[in-house]
Amino acid sequence: MKFIDEYRSGDTARKLAGEIARLATRPLKIMEVCGGHTHTIFKYGIEDLLPDSVTMIHGPGCPVCVIPLGRVDDAISIALQSGVVFTTFGDMMRVPGSKTNLLDAKARGADVRMVYSPLDALKIAKKNPDRQIVFLALGFETTSPSTALTVLQAAKDGVENFSVFCNHIMIVPALKALLDSPDLQLDGFVGPGHVSTVIGTRPYDFVVREYGKPVVVSGFEPLDVLQSVYMVVKQTVEGRVEVENQYARCVSRGGNLKALEALSEVFEPRDYFEWRGLGSIAHSGMRLKQKYARFDAERRFDVPGLRIADPKACQCGEILKGVKKPWECKVFGTACTPETPIGSCMVSSEGACAAYYNYGRLSKIAGRAAQT
Amino acid sequence: MTETFTPSPLFQRVERARRRKPNVRDTHVTLAHGSGGKAMHELIEGVFLEYLGNPILDRLEDHAVLEFSRAGGATDRDAPVRLAYATDSYVVTPIFFPGGDIGRLAVNGTVNDLAVSGARPLYLSAGFILEEGFPLEDLRRVLASMRDAAAEAGVQVVTGDTKVVQRGGADKLFINTSGVGVIESPVRLSASGARVGDKVILSGTLGDHGTTIMIARGELELETEIESDTAPLGSLVRDMLDEASRVASLDAVHCLRDPTRGGVATTLNEIALASEVCIEIREDRIPVREEVRGACEILGLEPLYVANEGKLVAIVSAGVADALVARMRQNAYGRDARVIGEVTAEPRGIVALRTGFGGTRIVDMLVGEQLPRIC
Known part of the structure; x- marks a missing residue:
């Protein structure tokens, strides 16, 4: 595939890895915030290429992983109400609530359908005017603009039987909470x-200004990630602390103004939103503004809305903060596996634990675990 | 591939858990149970075997091998007759797709399950579950395609059954086929036959069928020219066995499998577990069509996990690998055959992938459904 293979060249990777090894003369811990990067790191075995001095910490940027049990229970309770068609992205299906998951709810008779975009959910709503179509929206600012645009479209088309169960979250408050820990x-x-x-x-x-840590915004191909690690290492070696942009082919300094406009038109921050493993974080979640309340599933349906504590055995919080490595969790790989996840980090392929379980058991990391 | 892996406490802990006796905690059947991956294995081993288990079924191969000893006679005629027996049901949606349809799939699927036992497929049964309202025109199309596929594979449909259910009781048309074949040579093929030093051969490109079905459903509005690879593998298997006995002996071929649901990744995991070996494959040697790679990239699928319907994986002695590949390439269904990896000793029971990028990772069985109703 042209334009992609260029970012996957093993030769270039080895050269870059050599440079990183040359520069990183002292131990460095670097966090990739985003679950997509975690996935890339494991899928391509990037940690095998890094020198021992560089340790990657896998951050909380997998939206599926940080959904708390109570919200999944709420989703299931909506899905089980009669007349509801509940739509969501595929990787939400197996996320555990306190007792069960959406795949089970589907087996017990709930009409749960996988969609690729909220617009598909809106299409289902238009085709089935006698049903209530609910879309489980989740994700960072990556996915929230498409939800916002879908709500605007629904409003414009006067669709009455469509609503959104909103679990959108924001990256900056999460980063702040992490840095304050x-x-x-x-x-x-x-x-x-x-x-x-x-x-x-x-x-x-603010990460640079208030916390003195370098940030390199990165693309998702393996060479992107490796180059970004190189850029972070280079900053620390040269004593610079800056926000750098490795992903300039897609990312600008000011962002996508149209998307930001749609977000601020439709959403407002919640006072608090709970993150699995990280607890409640102020102004970190989004909900629909009063103006679009009729599209808000939480206002349209009765939901239990209970806060349910994370399972005791589960150490997702420490893992999401990078304080613990997945294998240091007592239930990792035994009680908690991708088939029967206890913690959310084991559910999505972007979760740190699932990535270790699926891809990482062989790598150098496993060797390191043997030494500790 | 000289460096060795270091097993770690982490690794052993996971392996112990991974080999636990399946414990089915679900209270209902979910789509994940039909995926060909772990959930399905749990259902089969934890539920089906509990009730129906017997020494032949317990082997969990894609087919049963039945041995009958002939009464009387001497010398050669004392050799038992070996029959291969297999069954499969077809519920694919849509029933017509680029490169084939449910009828062609129903013939080739069972023929292939027989062929990978080393048998010459001979006779099929066909059971049809028709939904009320299903157009006869479509039924004729499916049957014509079954007739052509049977002719190509050299088998006959010799018994059948028809049921009609109310509208909604089935989705258009489901087909079950069973087949018998006779194993004429003294070949012994089994998932537990892989040995350290063996080579892993793949007969062609990965993921064509699964990707075709995904796109044929039209949910993604992608347009491609990918076609299902549905094909009968009997002649390819015969060529391989013939070549093996020509250059060495039939014993050089240890295991043949057709990687359908769950893809090559799942098949190789089954072999690694059954044979207690590690299978190492190299990403840069695995052939994937450019269009399939593109579609998988967009859909977030991994070609290694996507279903095939006309490919086989062979585990063979290193000494015959090149000769077998050369012979396979002369067969229309093995043109892209190549060695994609080898069998090593440790760590046992796993499949490891050397990435083109220079790293290593485990390729585990599929957990949930990647895509339901593909065959």
Whole structure:
């Protein structure tokens, strides 16, 4: 595939890895915030190429992983109401609630359908005027603009039987919460790429200004990630602290103004939103503005709305903060596996635990675990 | 591929859990149970075997091998007659797709399950579940395609059954086929036959069928020229066995499988577990059509997990690998055959992939459904 293979060249990777090894003379911990990067790192075995001095910490940027149990329960309760067609992205289907998941709800008779975009859900709504179509919206600023545009379209077309169960979250409050956490030790960030195509690179300035950590916004191909690691390492070696943009082919400093406009038209921040493993984070979630309340599933349907504590055995929080490695969790790979996930980090292929489980058991990391 | 892997406590912990006896906790059947991946294995081993298990079924191969000893006679005639027996049901949607239809699939699928036992497929049964209102015109099209596929594979449909259910009781048309074939040579093929040093041969490009079905559903509004690879593999298997006995012996061929649901990744995992070996494959040697790669990239699918309907994976002695590949390439259904990896000792029971990028990762079985109702 032209234009993609160029970003996957093994030769270039080895050269770049050699450069990183040359520069990284002291131990460095670098967090990739985004689950997409975590996936790339494991899928291509990037950690095998990095020198021992560089450790990647896998951050909380997998939206499926940070959905709390209570919200999944709410989703299932809506899905089970009669007349409802519940739509969501495929990777939400197996995310565990406190007792069950959406795939089970479907087996028990709920009409749960996988869609590729909220616009597909809106299409289903138009085709089935006698049913209530609910779309489970989740994700960072990567996906929230498409939800916003769908709500605007529904409003324009006067669709009455469509609503959104909104779990959209924002990256900047999450980063702040992470940086404020006392047990975090990091030398820099590989910044999210897709989110940044929407919000731009400017919102990360506070990481440099207030916390003194370098940020390199990165693309998703393996060479993108490797080059971004190189750029973070280079900053620390040269004593610079800046926001740099490795993903300039898609990301601008100011972001996508049209998308940002749609977001601020439709959504407003919630006072608090709960993140699995990280707890409640102020102004980190989005909900529909009063003006679009008729499209808000939480206002249209009764939901239990209960806050349910994370399972005790599960150490997702420490793992999402990079304080613990997945294998240091007691249930990793035994009680908690991709087939029967306890913690959300094991559910999505972008979750740190699932990535280790599926891809990483062989790599150098496993060797490192043997030493610790 | 000289460096070795270091097994770690982490690895052993996961392996122990991975080999636990399946414990089916679900209370209902979900689509994941039909995926060809882990959930389906759990259902088969944890539920079906509990009730129906017997020494032949317990082997869990794609076919049963039945041995009958002939009464009387001497010398050669004492050799038991070996029959291969297999069954498969077809529920694919849509029923017509580029490169084939449910009828061609129903013939080739069962023929291939027989062929990979080393048998010459002979006779099929066909059971039809028709939904009320299904156009006869479509039924004729499916049957014509079954007739042509049977002729190509050299089999006959010799018994059948028809049921009609109310509208909504089935989706248009489901087909079940069973088949028998006779294993004429003393070949012994089994998922547990892989040995350290063996080579892994793949007969052609990956993922054509699964990707075709995905696109044929039209949910994605992609337009491509990808076609399903549905094909009978009997002649390819015969060529391979013939070549093996010409250059060495039939014993050089250890295992043949056709990687359908769950893809090559799942098939290789089954072999690695059954044979207690590690299978190492090289990403840069795995052939994937450019269009399939593109479509998988967009859909977030991995070609290694996508279904094939006309490909086979062979585990063979290193000494015969090149000769077999050369012979396979002369067969229309093996033109892109190549060695994609080899069998090593440790770590046992896993499939490892050397990425084109220079790293290594585990290729596990599929967990949930990647895509339901593809065959």
